[in-house]
Amino acid sequence: MKAPGAGRIEGMTEIAGASQDRPDGLRERKKARTRAAIREHALRLFRANGYQRTTVEQIAAAAEVSPSTFFRYFPTKEDVVLQDDMDTRMVEALERQPADLSPLTAVRAAVRDAFASYTEADLAVIAETTLLTMTVPEIRARATDEFARTIGVIGEALAKRAGRPADDLAVRTAAGAIIGVMMSITMPWHGWSSDMQRIEDVFGRIDQALALLEAGLPL
């Protein structure tokens, strides 16, 4: 986890008794709002002026933060597009799953919960950011690091659940398989469109694929 993750952990210490880094404190909620505002303004500016021609300074000014604040939330301009907080929602949903569920069953349930929590506006953002990832080389370049980051984030959540260290091989392997399965569904990007029906369809297929992983990958 990069800067925002570190921030979450920092904020956590203020809430007595809170054992999880959910954005439930006042400060955490404010942070989540700022982060959302930065993304919202960035996407609006990308739509209006194009991704390449929009600068971090312009995004920061529109969201009424300083450029250095921007970089506390997103290490690069590319990360505004790539870090869709899907992983954060998944991790939060995973922490809410009953402890007796097996890790893969819990992950699948968490992904379902995360999907169900999406509003129309969220889906529109996903459609937009996916299109940008497909078409802008700089974003695509950064995507490799985003995969590594996401494997790390999911691994940490699984580790917490299983009471194992985050660098445990079994934890990393499971996280890698989960992300790989999701990639196998979402990455043939040529089939993507901003059509909502298609996005729902992709979600459905991700659920099916995770069910196959849960069932031990029958072939």
Added chain:
Amino acid sequence: MTQIPVAGQDRPCGLRERKKARTRAAIRRHALRLFRANGYQRTTVEQIAAAAEVSPSTFFRYFPTKEDLILQDDMDTQVAEAFERQPAGLKPAAAFRAALREVAGSFSQADFDVLRETTALIATEPEVRARATDEFVRMITVMSEALARRACRPADDMAVRTVAGALIGVILSITLPVDDLPGDDQALTAMFERLDEALALLEAGLPL
């Protein structure tokens, strides 16, 4: 084994295939030598082609971009071929694990050197890392095709693609973190051992 022509598969079995594999290897060898001498960015495709005694258009027939020369290390093709040779009774993860062992076991010192060099370039050259995303998609597709042939299913079958995704995802979980780049042979061997262990975990249904 490679001498036996197998219909319907593009294994390097024919004379023409062997010549192609040699040209491809020569282009890579010269490219890596030039990258070492002059840096990745400053080496042009024209210089690589000239050193390997082929035309630039021939270069592009073998590698669509300069980045692909680093990324397409043919290991996936070798693993996919070895995978298809595994006994039919083995489950996909077990067969893949055996295939990877076989390929890693066949590596010469020169192969190890190349692998270490290309791994470092993927970690440090932004253009190469950018192209890596496309390479993951290609790897999933290559594995899907091999799995589909083995299971007699279409390559776009959901179950087939899911297995391919899980296999590649497990590999990436070991190879992507830039902080522990294999700096020497020992580290590279250790990476292969971790890969083997990780695949064994996948084979066992990812116990946690």
